[in-house]
Amino acid sequence: MFDFVEPLFNALPLVFELENLIGMVVGVTAGMIVGSLPGLTATLAIAVLIPLTFSLQPLVALGMMAGIYNGAMYGGAVPAILLKIPGTPPSIVTTFDGYPMGQQGRAAYALKIACWSSAIGGVISAISLMLFAPPLVKLTLLFGPAEYFWVAMFGLSSIAILLGKDPVKGIIAACLGLLFGTVGSDVVTGHQRLTWDFKYLIDGIDLLVILTGLYAIPPAIQMLEKAVLKGFTAASLKLNPEDSILNNLSSFIPVWLRGGIIGIIVGILPATGGSMAAFISYNETKRVSKEPQTFGEGNPLGVAAAECGNNADNAAAMIPALVLGVPGSGVAAVILAGLLVHGLQPGPSLFRDTPDIVYGFMWQMFFTSILLIAFGGQIAIRLFAQVMRLPQTLLAPMILCLTFVGIYSLGNNMFEVWLMFGFGLFGYVLNRLNFPLAPIVLGLILGGMAEHNLRLSLLLSQGDWGSLFQNRLSQILIVLTLTILSMPLLGMIRRKIKKQSTSER
Amino acid sequence: MFSSYQKTEIVVCIFLLGCCLFAFISIRHLPTDAKMFPNLILAVMSLFVGVALIRAVMGISQKTQGAKAADWHFFANPKRFIISVIVFSIYLLSIESVGFFTSSGLLIICMATFVGYRNYLHLTLSLIGFLAFVYLVFILVFERPLPKEFFLAATDTCHIALVRYHV
Numbered sequence: 121m122f123d124f125v126e127p128l129f130n131a132l133p134l135v136f137e138l139e140n141l142i143g144m145v146v147g148v149t150a151g152m153i154v155g156s157l158p159g160l161t162a163t164l165a166i167a168v169l170i171p172l173t174f175s176l177q178p179l180v181a182l183g184m185m186a187g188i189y190n191g192a193m194y195g196g197a198v199p200a201i202l203l204k205i206p207g208t209p210p211s212i213v214t215t216f217d218g219y220p221m222g223q224q225g226r227a228a229y230a231l232k233i234a235c236w237s238s239a240i241g242g243v244i245s246a247i248s249l250m251l252f253a254p255p256l257v258k259l260t261l262l263f264g265p266a267e268y269f270w271v272a273m274f275g276l277s278s279i280a281i282l283l284g285k286d287p288v289k290g291i292i293a294a295c296l297g298l299l300f301g302t303v304g305s306d307v308v309t310g311h312q313r314l315t316w317d318f319k320y321l322i323d324g325i326d327l328l329v330i331l332t333g334l335y336a337i338p339p340a341i342q343m344l345e346k347a348v349l350k351g352f353t354a355a356s357l358k359l360n361p362e363d364s365i366l367n368n369l370s371s372f373i374p375v376w377l378r379g380g381i382i383g384i385i386v387g388i389l390p391a392t393g394g395s396m397a398a399f400i401s402y403n404e405t406k407r408v409s410k411e412p413q414t415f416g417e418g419n420p421l422g423v424a425a426a427e428c429g430n431n432a433d434n435a436a437a438m439i440p441a442l443v444l445g446v447p448g449s450g451v452a453a454v455i456l457a458g459l460l461v462h463g464l465q466p467g468p469s470l471f472r473d474t475p476d477i478v479y480g481f482m483w484q485m486f487f488t489s490i491l492l493i494a495f496g497g498q499i500a501i502r503l504f505a506q507v508m509r510l511p512q513t514l515l516a517p518m519i520l521c522l523t524f525v526g527i528y529s530l531g532n533n534m535f536e537v538w539l540m541f542g543f544g545l546f547g548y549v550l551n552r553l554n555f556p557l558a559p560i561v562l563g564l565i566l567g568g569m570a571e572h573n574l575r576l577s578l579l580l581s582q583g584d585w586g587s588l589f590q591n592r593l594s595q596i597l598i599v600l601t602l603t604i605l606s607m608p609l610l611g612m613i614r615r616k617i618k619k620q621s622t623s624e625r
Numbered sequence: 626m627f628s629s630y631q632k633t634e635i636v637v638c639i640f641l642l643g644c645c646l647f648a649f650i651s652i653r654h655l656p657t658d659a660k661m662f663p664n665l666i667l668a669v670m671s672l673f674v675g676v677a678l679i680r681a682v683m684g685i686s687q688k689t690q691g692a693k694a695a696d697w698h699f700f701a702n703p704k705r706f707i708i709s710v711i712v713f714s715i716y717l718l719s720i721e722s723v724g725f726f727t728s729s730g731l732l733i734i735c736m737a738t739f740v741g742y743r744n745y746l747h748l749t750l751s752l753i754g755f756l757a758f759v760y761l762v763f764i765l766v767f768e769r770p771l772p773k774e775f776f777l778a779a780t781d782t783c784h785i786a787l788v789r790y791h792v
Contacts (some may be wrong), residue, residue, distance in 0.1 A: 175768065286689050288677050292641070295670035299648065299663065306659040313652055313663060344709040345701040347740040514751050517736040520713055521729040524720065525759065529769040537717060545710070552699055553634055571662040 124254030124471075124479075131479035134179060135487065143180040144484055147187020148491045154188065155195020155207045157515065162192030162208065162451050167335040168519070170458045171328045171526035178462040179480045185458050186484040187491070189451055193394060193431050194238035194492050201230045201423070210394035210430040213402045217415060217422030224418050235496040236365055237376060237424040241431030242489025244380030245387065249435040249442075250482045252388075256443045257471050265577040266588045270597035272570035275446030277604045279453070280559040287608040289555045297563020298570070300325055308575065320535040327457050327564055329527060329540045334560060335454070336523045337544020338551045343516035368420070375405050375424045383432020387449070388439050394430040394449065401429025435485040442466050442478060445569060450558035456565060627682075630697040634681035638674050645671045708739045724774030726756055 134140065154165040165188045173181035196208030201218035214234060221230035263271065276298075280290035303314045304324030315321040365372065379401040386397040405425035406415040415422045433449065441447035441456045445466035456466065464470055470478050527540045547557060574588075581587030588594060627635070645667050652660045680686040700706045716732045723731075733752050742748060763769045 286686055288673055288680060288686070291673045292670060292677060295666050295673065298666045299670065302663045302666070306655075309656055309659045311655050311659045313655065313659060314648060316651070341706060341709050342701065344736060344740055345705045347702070347705060510751065511742065513737050513740050513742045514733070514748065516709075517733040518755050520716075520736075521732060521755075521759070524717070524729075525725075525763055525769060525771065528771065529763075532770055534717065534721065541713065541717065549637060553630075553637060574662065575658070 124250075127471075127475040128250060128254075128479045128482070131476045132483055134476055134480050135183070135483045139177070139180050140183050140480075140484070143176070143183035144187045144488050144491060145495070147184035148191040148488050148495050149187075150184075151188035151191020151193075152195035152198075152492075152496060153191075155192030156198040157195075157207065157510075161335075161339075162189055163454050164335050164339060164519075165192060166451065166454045166458065167328075167331045168522050168526055170454075170461055171332070171530055173458075173462075178464060178474075178477050179484075181458065181462060182477065182481045183484045183488070185455050186481060187488040189434055189455065190238070190242050190431065190485070190488045190492060191495075193242075193434055194235060194427070194496055197234035197238070197423075197427055198231065201227055201234060208394075210398045210433075211426075212395065213398040213426035213430070214423055216402065216426070217417070217419050218426075220416070220418035221420065221423065226418070229420065230423050232365060233372075233420050233423045234427045235492060237372075237379070237427035238431040238496070239489050239492040240376045241380055241383055241428035242434055242492065243486060244376075244428075245383055245432040245435035246482060246486035246489055248384045248387075249439055249485060250479075253439050253442050253482070254471060256439065257468050260443060260468050262593060264591065265573040265580065266591055266594045267597060268573040269570055269577060269588065270594050270601065271444050271446065272566040272573070274597050274601045274604070275440075275444065276559065276562060276566055276570075277601050278446075279562050280556070281604050281607060285554060289553070290559050293550070293555050293557065294559035294563045297560035297565075298567040299563075300330060300560070301564045301567025302571070307572070318535070320533060320539075325539065325564075326530060326536060327561075328461060328530060329536050330543050330564060331454065331457055331561060332523050332526055333540040333543025334547035334550075334557045336519055337541065338548040340516040340519040340523075341544070341548055342551075343512040343519075346512065348512045371421060372424050375421050376428045378404055378408075379425050379428030380432040383429045383434075384436040386429075387433040387436025394433040397433040398426045398430040401425045401432075431489070434489075435482070438481075438485070442470065442481075445566060447562065453558050453561050453565070457561060460565060628684070628687060628695070628697070629699065630687050631681050631684055633699050634686060635678065638678035638681055641674045642671060642678070645674065705740055709736065712736050712739065721772045722775060723772075724777070725771040726760070727774055727776075728772075729759070730756060 135144075150169075151162060151165060155162065166185055169184060169188065170181075173184065176184075192208060193210065196206055196211035197214045197218065199207045200211040200214040201222050204215050204219040206212045206215055218230045218234065221227065276294045277291075280294040281287045299314075301324070303321055305312055305315075305322055312322060379397075382401045382404065383394075383397040386400065402415075402422060402425045405421055406412050409415065409419075409421065411419070434451075437447060437449040437452040438455065441452045442459075443466065445456065447453040447456050459466065459470075464474060464477060523540060523544075524537060527537050528534070530536055550557065550560075577587055578585070589598065648663065649667055652663055677686065712732065712735050716728055720728045730752055733755070734748065737748055764771065
């Protein structure tokens with residue numbers, strides 16, 4: 121039961137090696153800067169960073185990614201509190217009470233609460249990752265090819281259905297990802313599929329080409345279109361240090377515990393993400409409060425609930441990602457891509473063959489959360505607030521240059537750079553029409569696993585398609601997949617019944 | 626009368642259906658085993674693109690987007706979009722012959738100027754800071770090979786020619 125404790129603590133000294141520490145510090149700092157810039161997300165930062173970490177040790181690269189993840193999720197609170205502009209989507213909830221606090225001259229206190237709450241949420245989440253992922257991975261040893269195929273289908277359908285507003289578009293996006301994954305030589309027969317005699321496509325489309333194209337190019341173009349010529353003025357970012365968290369600790373602790381538990385549960389569920397965790401945590405805190413009317417007027421507990429719930433989702437979203445290869449959020453999907461780029465395949469083999477890396481990553485999620493307190497304090501907040509003075513018209517071309525560096529350095533060929541640009545324009549169109557982009561990335565990641573296991577299962581059963589449905593575990597996964605797929609339909613029926621009942625009244 | 630959002634959706638759905646058909650044709654010569662999975666994906670994708678097309682024509686998907694779709698335009702600013710795409714394309718076309726730092730410097734200056742940025746002191750300082758950051762991190766620390774600057778390449782060519790001449 122607790123045999124994971126030894127490898128977990130064996131990995132601890134590795135995390136304290138100098139280059140790993142530097143990786144984490146750089147990651148947290150970069151993440152906070154990126155998160156504090158409206159329009160730039162953790163996903164974008166990680167997508168731009170991954171190609172550049174090839175020459176690094178996997179643990180150093182993962183440390184940077186963990187730092188960016190935790191840092192960006194907190195960094196989003198800075199513009200949310202100072203300017204009522206959420207730096208990242210989940211920090212919308214932080215604006216509810218954070219901005220009114222800023223208006224009352226308590227911005228520094230609100231930022232301090234956000235910093236501490238993010239760190240505590242992150243720590244609780246990292247502990248859940250350490251406790252739950254190793255035992256859960258043992259369950260996956262019961263999985264055969266058919267079960268793995270259905271796991272891939274379940275992961276894909278949940279991300280496709282639950283992530284965007286339109287489930288049909290989500291499924292199309294997932295299919296696009298699966299299709300891009302089939303480009304290249306077929307691993308069994310060696311035949312070339314969808315390569316159209318381009319030699320650079322024989323090995324398939326590099327995951328990073330699609331990732332960078334979809335996540336970095338569209339926001340950069342949109343920034344140029346909007347052409348915001350001025351950054352924020354120094355006057356709008358003025359802080360007045362005051363108040364103390366320690367004096368009010370007794371009121372914060374229950375909020376942090378509640379937010380932490382909510383964040384973990386939401387994080388483990390596929391395709392939910394930090395926004396939902398922050399919303400539920402905020403609502404629950406408001407619901408149990410003796411003064412619910414003060415929420416939205418600048419209640420410090422509102423900021424604490426939102427930020428703690430948001431960051432408690434981070435490491436928890438990596439539990440299904442590391443165990444099954446099915447990420448709990450869009451950012452977790454991109455980190456999963458980072459693992460694959462460094463040759464690390466999620467599942468039992470990851471825990472068995474590379475325990476130092478997987479447990480080291482868990483520690484990195486833990487320590488980067490603590491680093492938030494050290495680096496997210498007063499001085500850093502002032503610094504990041506100054507970064508926000510940089511106008512988007514200057515940021516956008518810089519992002520475009522960085523996408524070139526990342527993709528060109530993959531194989532020193534311009535074909536991949538042009539392909540990345542093509543995917544960027546395609547991503548721009550999909551983005552404008554509200555197609556969710558995460559299912560494309562997940563389709564690309566899970567496509568290979570789904571096809572391999574489908575063919576293996578058919579091979580073992582001599583072409584009998586019924587073998588996919590025979591096993592009890594497969595049947596459970598099929599029911600779960602069908603439940604997810606039927607959710608939009610059930611929602612539609614429920615809405616119609618509700619509408620009918622209100623019109624009858 | 627279709628709204629701008631509906632029209633764009635219809636065009637994209639037809640384009641995706643065309644892509645599915647093209648992919649179907651491209652893999653039809655493959656052995657059954659190799660084309661089974663792509664065919665499965667293409668079948669599901671065609672089905673859902675068809676559904677999306679019907680929803681777009683009937684305006685259902687527009688409704689799910691709420692009020693946003695009513696005053697929706699594909700481009701926030703078509704002129705700036707086209708300029709950005711053209712300038713970035715020229716950047717990619719010239720980067721191997723001009724060099725990374727020179728063309729990146731020109732890209733940042735051109736794009737910022739084209740979209741109306743006029744604070745040249747801030748622009749120059751930001752540019753120097755960015756290029757120094759890229760040099761420090763990607764060349765010195767990560768040792769990433771980037772396209773060589775044209776003036777350095779010319780110096781190298783002269784040096785090689787001189788060495789050959791002396792030999």
